[in-house]
Amino acid sequence: MRRILTSLALAAAVLAVAGIAFRPHTAPPRSVAQAQPVDVLADRVARAQQHLRDVPGDWGGWAALGATYLEQARVTADSALYPQAERAARKSLALRRDGNGGALVVLGALANARHDFAAARDQAEAALRIDSADADAYGVLADALTQLGDAQGATGAVQRMLDTRPGLAAYARASYDLELRGRIADATGLMRRALNDAVDPHDAAFCHTQLGDLAFGRGDLRTAGDEYAAARAADPASVAAQRGHARVRAAQGDLSGALADYADLTARLPGPSYLIEYAELLNVAAQPSEADGQLALAAAAQRLFTANGGRDDLATAQLALAEGRPADAVKAASAEWARRHHPDVADTLAWSLHLAGRDAEALAYARTAIAGGAHPATYAYHLGLIHLSLGHRAEARAELARALATNPYFSPVDGPNARRALSALGDAR
Numbered sequence: 001m002r003r004i005l006t007s008l009a010l011a012a013a014v015l016a017v018a019g020i021a022f023r024p025h026t027a028p029p030r031s032v033a034q035a036q037p038v039d040v041l042a043d044r045v046a047r048a049q050q051h052l053r054d055v056p057g058d059w060g061g062w063a064a065l066g067a068t069y070l071e072q073a074r075v076t077a078d079s080a081l082y083p084q085a086e087r088a089a090r091k092s093l094a095l096r097r098d099g100n101g102g103a104l105v106v107l108g109a110l111a112n113a114r115h116d117f118a119a120a121r122d123q124a125e126a127a128l129r130i131d132s133a134d135a136d137a138y139g140v141l142a143d144a145l146t147q148l149g150d151a152q153g154a155t156g157a158v159q160r161m162l163d164t165r166p167g168l169a170a171y172a173r174a175s176y177d178l179e180l181r182g183r184i185a186d187a188t189g190l191m192r193r194a195l196n197d198a199v200d201p202h203d204a205a206f207c208h209t210q211l212g213d214l215a216f217g218r219g220d221l222r223t224a225g226d227e228y229a230a231a232r233a234a235d236p237a238s239v240a241a242q243r244g245h246a247r248v249r250a251a252q253g254d255l256s257g258a259l260a261d262y263a264d265l266t267a268r269l270p271g272p273s274y275l276i277e278y279a280e281l282l283n284v285a286a287q288p289s290e291a292d293g294q295l296a297l298a299a300a301a302q303r304l305f306t307a308n309g310g311r312d313d314l315a316t317a318q319l320a321l322a323e324g325r326p327a328d329a330v331k332a333a334s335a336e337w338a339r340r341h342h343p344d345v346a347d348t349l350a351w352s353l354h355l356a357g358r359d360a361e362a363l364a365y366a367r368t369a370i371a372g373g374a375h376p377a378t379y380a381y382h383l384g385l386i387h388l389s390l391g392h393r394a395e396a397r398a399e400l401a402r403a404l405a406t407n408p409y410f411s412p413v414d415g416p417n418a419r420r421a422l423s424a425l426g427d428a429r
Contacts, residue, residue, distance in 0.1 A: 041072045062092035063102040070109055077269045077301070079308040085110050086309075101127040101134055108140035112147075114310040117340055120144035135165035142173050149341025151180065151372055168197040172210065179214070180343065182373030188214050205235035212244045216251075217376055219407035224248055239269040243277075251409035255285055272298040272305075272315045276322050284412050295322055313339070317348050326355035343369045343379070351382045359389045377403040377410035381418050388421060397425045 048065040052058060066088035073081040085106065092103035108123030124141035127134055142157035158177050161170040171194035179187040191214065195207035212227030225248045231241035246261030262278040275298035282291035298319055305312060313336035320329035329352035336345050346369035353362035366383040384399030400422040408415060 041075060044068050057095055059092045059095035059100060060102060062088050063106050066106040077271050079305045079310060082110060082308045099130055101130040101137060105136045105140055112140060112143050115312045117144040117147040133164050135161050138164060139169055147340050147342050168194045168203055180372055180374050182375055184214060184218060201234040205231040205238045205241055208234060209240045209244055216247060217407055219409060221248055221251055239265045250281060250412050259285060270297060270301055272301050272319060276318060279322060280413060314345055314348055317352055321352060326352055330356050343372060343374055347379050347382060354386050359386050362386045377407040380406060381414050393425060
């Protein structure tokens with residue numbers, strides 16, 4: 001399941017740093033802190049710092065500096081910038097506490113980045129008490145509620161954002177809201193509407209990448225490839241578009257090309273999710289020692305994220321699964337589920353329980369993952385194998401067939417496994 005990162009840079013830029021954003025591996029459309037190359041962002045930080053040395057009482061300038069630090073963190077995958085963003089936002093609040101919704105939005109974005117979604121919700125609501133028409137605050141709130149599993153609340157926040165400031169960021173969030181309800185065609189239509197509102201190459205690349213991800217999720221490699229190519233043409237530096245291109249190459253059987261793409265993109269943006277995907281492909285290519293090296297890097301990136309105030313037990317669970325430690329994955333995924341009820345968390349917990357031999361428990365979470373309407377190939381595959389382990393042959397056959405019908409390329413490892421399992425059940429698909 002893709003996880004969206006569709007906000008103004010204030011509100012959601014940082015989520016991709018740790019790999020848990022609302023659509024994975026993607027950069028947000030620009031807003032207050034616009035998506036920019038690293039050198040441009042560094043220059044903006046330097047100029048903002050100089051301005052604040054000259055005018056240290058500019059509370060709005062401190063909030064803007066915090067937002068720019070968050071954008072830097074997203075672009076560079078450097079969570080060490082989080083404390084700097086927090087200090088800048090809190091300096092803004094120290095200078096002006098009453099009516100300073102901008103600083104609260106930055107703190108809410110930072111909380112989302114650190115995956116403290118309850119705190120992000122609270123900061124957004126505080127900003128909205130100052131200005132009930134603050135579209136940026138609605139963006140932070142929508143992101144937080146989506147991750148907390150409050151589907152109704154998230155939809156309401158997205159609608160308020162659409163009512164208050166319709167545009168790319170709102171349309172992209174609305175697209176993901178529809179995707180989580182299983183309305184893929186409608187989600188695609190809204191993302192195309194977002195693309196129509198793109199005003200610079202970074203925005204266009206973001207939208208094309210999202211459209212590519214939606215196409216890939218339904219097994220349409222041609223459209224996905226075209227969208228990723230358009231994203232890379234708009235922004236040749238787009239890591240998310242390169243990741244999409246790599247997945248298409250792997251699906252087409254170009255394993256060496258996909259590995260080359262992953263080697264480059266993980267060097268530029270070494271987030272845990274990218275590194276885990278790279279390791280999976282290396283294992284497919286019979287390069288286990290190289291795969292282990294990428295998993296070690298993923299673990300290091302996760303430790304850095306935690307050291308800078310983040311918490312991401314979902315990524316911890318995914319890393320444990322990649323390393324063959326299902327009991328540890330269950331523990332981490334259970335901790336994440338206690339904090340938030342997003343479908344991705346339910347699916348990961350279900351799969352962890354299955355691999356730990358606890359299929360009766362796994363089934364309940366696998367069913368929860370699809371309860372809201374989203375039913376991507378990965379969810380269907382996991383549910384199918386859980387049913388199979390429980391002896392539910394008809395249900396297993398239906399879910400495995402659904403996984404392959406939805407997207408036969410959903411995983412270079414699990415796709416072939418699904419075909420073998422379905423064949424053993426009497427369907428030679």
